[in-house]
Amino acid sequence: MMKQVAANTSDYPSLLGRTTFLVVAVIAGVFLLHAVYVYGTARAEITAGIEQDVHETLERLSRSIAPFIEAYSVHEYESLIATEMALKQHFAVELEDYEMGRILGQPYYLYGQLRHQNGQYSLFQERTPPVQHELAQAFYQASAPIVGGNEELLGTIRIYASDDLLVAKLERVVLEELLTVLALALTLSALLGTVLHRSVFRSIVAIDDALRNKDAEGIPLQPVPPFQYRELAVLSDGINTMLDSIKASREQLKLERSRLENIISGTRSGTWAWNVQTGETVYNKRWAEIAGYTLDELKPISIDTWMNLAHPDDLQRSADLLERHFRGELAYYECEARMRHKDGHWVWVLDRGQVQSWDDQGQPLLMYGTHQDITERKRAEASLSMAAGVFRHAREGIVLTSAQGRILDVNAAFSALTGYAREHVLEQYYEDILASDQYSRDFRHQVLASLDAKGVWSGEYWLRCQNGSLLPSLMTIAAVRSREGEVEHYVTLFADISHLKQTEEQLRHIAHYDPLTGLPNRLLLGERLQHAVASTRRHGDVLAVVFLDLDGFKAVNDTYGHATGDELLVTLARRMKSILRECDTVARLGGDEFVVLLPELSSGPDCKIILSRLLSALSEPVELLDRNVQVSASLGVSFYPQVPDIDAEVLLRQADIAMYQAKQRGKNQVRFFNGLDHTDDAMAVPTGDQE
The missing domain is CATH 3.30.450.20 (PAS domain)
Incomplete structure (x- = not known):
């Protein structure tokens, strides 16, 4: 295609010739317009001069003839008119003498002179048709009244002007302008042509010469030479840049083609190209090898080659998938099909393709695709199907x-x-x-x-x-x-x-939670106490450990039975959980003994409000089986940290000792550990309050 275009470029018109013609035409047009303007101006000036001359003659004759008409001196004013005609070369002069007309018994006495084309004059005293026809040929006419001394109308003088003078002068003007236009147009065209050729077209010719020297693919072999003018230099640089880009793209395309060929070769894929309209098909060597053939053995090659080798049961499915792809329902065509091998057995191929070009009616033109041998995969699938039942x-x-x-x-x-x-x-x-x-x-x-x-x-x-x-x-x-x-x-x-x-979760829950109240048991309490002590040691805040024992619970058990006692424990456990913070822990050690952990306190007194709520909640009556049951609680509290440092077990024993002190001092109260159970020396409590 590129060679065809290059061969036909000689048929194109020359830019230099076309431009020169346009320049000459434009210059000639400009000067012609100027000539038209000059012609119009000259015509207007000459016409104005003729009209002015006619009116001046009328004014002069009307004044000069009036005395002659009053004196009935016909011969004198006829001589005057003849003299005026000879001097001014008017086309015709016509006089209507009303005074002489009254003498003759006519409306007026007519006297006129008419100049013919040969320059001779003739008299007329009547407006005969030939005379009227001649007068109608006049270029311009004007009339003036002849007034006597007493303002009486004596007659009318009428002058006819010819266009002979106008035509002669205009012909001279036109000739002069045409000669001027021709001379200037030729001169300017030659100058502009020379300038354009030297400054522009010589460079364009150089570009043309450079672009004509092409390789087999139509790419110029040499770069376009540089130029001194900016516009042409930009054009030259642009062309060279495009040429470099085209050459680089061509090299890249060659590289990509080589890579594609290597990929196709490396993946052992067969390729096909199909003209859907004509049936013409091109296969690569691998496509034929999959079926055990060479390309020469398959000649003549067309779409029928595929149809003859494909399994009849697979052709209809392939046709249906192709039709769906042609209708746009599928983005690409893909079908697994069998091909008859040259040895007689069937090989499985994965046939894939896509339409790459369409005609104006939306019908497919060219389609490209691949064949992959999937026989081994099909065998593997068959092996897997043997275990499908399991x-x-x-x-x-x-x-x-x-x-x-x-x-x-x-x-x-x-x-x-x-x-x-x-x-x-x-x-x-x-x-x-x-x-x-x-x-x-x-x-x-x-x-x-x-x-x-x-x-x-x-x-x-x-x-x-x-x-x-x-x-x-x-x-x-x-x-x-x-x-x-x-x-x-x-x-x-x-x-x-x-x-x-x-089951594992249930066992873990049983191991860590009290089965009656759902509260943490002694084992989980020990873990949380160890964690709370370690956290307090890290963050520098205060931990309160509260040992809690119910007052009067044994009497409830003895009076109402263990079931009522258990229900009372569940209700009180629920109350304690409702008033404690999310970070607090309440655990049941067994029977009516509970332990509450209050971490993250800024000081010891911070726990008094919580402890007061615990006492109030535990001493409120509980309605069980239509009866009110009421108990109270004794609370013992120990704090951490202490000096010297102690472990979690010692902290819990301290709270237990303080609880017994609360029992001994009247129950339903809170006591803080101070060591009085063993010695009179008070144990220092860093958080402060003791009772």
């Missing part, structure tokens, strides 16, 4: 993934356990769908290391379900390897161990 009916969830972690298939148990539909997870990455955020990257590395070393990993794993919840499972991942030892895919089995986790 795969479908197993109670454990099973996931098949590729070596890269893409999900190939899942069974029904997987969907039932996780909530993911099979079609939702296929071709998705395992990590994106099922991985839980609670596992670190190190854990994943451990799993992969075990698979690499042993080919299997087993352990507990929490799967992320479709609704966002986590499913505890006992998971086993096995790597399936090829004969060469490469991992082909992974098989993951997982069993739901939710019931085991629930």
Whole structure:
């Protein structure tokens, strides 16, 4: 195509010739307009001169003839008129003498002279048709009244002017202007042509010469030379830049073509190009090799080559998919089909393609695609189908993934356990769908290391379900390897161990919580007390440990029975939880003994309000089985930190001692530990208040 264009450039008109012609035409047009203007101006001036001359003659003759008419001196005014005609060269002069007309018994006496084309004059005294015809040829006419001394109208004088003078002068003007226009136009055209050629067209010719020297692909071999003028220099630089870009793009295109050929060769893909309208088809060498042929063996090659080799059962599906792609329902065409091998067996190919150009009516023109041999994959799928029964009916969830972690298939148990539909997870990455955020990257590395070393990993794993919840499972991942030892895919089995986790949680709850009140028991209290002491030591605040024992609880048990006593404990436990802070802990040690931890206090007195609320809440009556039961509580309090430092067990014993002091001093009160149970020396309490 580029060669064709280059060969036809000689048929194009010359820019230099066209520009020169336009310049000459413009200059000639400008001067012609000027000539028209000069012609119009001269015509107007000459016409004005003729009109002025006529009016001056009328004024002079009307004054001079009046005395002759009054004196009836016809001969004198006729001589005057003849003299005026000879001097002024008027076309005609006509006089109407009313005075002589009355003498003759006529409206007027007519006297006139008319100049003919030969320059001779003739007299007329009547307006005969020939005379009127001659007078009608006049260029201009004007008349004036002849008035006597007593203001009496004596007659009318009329002068006719010819255009002979006008024509002669205008012809001279036109000739002079045309000669001037021609001379100036030629001179300016020559000058402008010379300037344009030297400053512009010579450079353009140089550009043309440079661009004519092309290679086989139509790309100029040499750069455009530089120029001194800015505009041409910019044009030259722009052309050279484009040429450099085209050459670079051509090299890049060659590189990309080479890469594409290498990719096609490396992936062992067959390629095809199909003219949908004509059926003309081009295959590469690999396309034929997949079916066991060479390209020469398949000649003549067309779309019928494919149709003859394809399995009849697959052709209709291929045609349906192609039609859907042509209608725009599918972005590309893809079909798995069988081809008859030269040896007689069938090979599976993955046929893919896409239309790249369409005609004006929206019909497909050119389509390109590839063939990939997927026979081995189909065999692997057949092998997997042998285990399909187990795969479908197993109670454990099973996931098949590729070596890269893409999900190939899942069974029904997987969907039932996780909530993911099979079609939702296929071709998705395992990590994106099922991985839980609670596992670190190190854990994943451990799993992969075990698979690499042993080919299997087993352990507990929490799967992320479709609704966002986590499913505890006992998971086993096995790597399936090829004969060469490469991992082909992974098989993951997982069993739901939710019931085991629930049992484990129940056991943990029983071990740490009081079964009657649901409060932390002695074991969990010890853990929280240790944590509270460590936290207080870090943050520098104050911890209060409250040992609480109910007053009168034994009498309730003895009077109303243990069931009522248990119900009373549950109600009081609920009251204590409702008035404590979120960071506080209330635990039941057993019987009617409780311990309250009050951390994060700024000082000892800060706990008095909470302690007062505890006493009030515990001493309020409780309605049980239509009866009111009322007890109270004795509270012993110890604080941390102390000097010297003590551990959590000592802190708890101090609170227990203070509680006994409250019992001994009347119950239903709070006592703060001061060491009086063993010695008279008061123990220092850094937070301050003692009773």
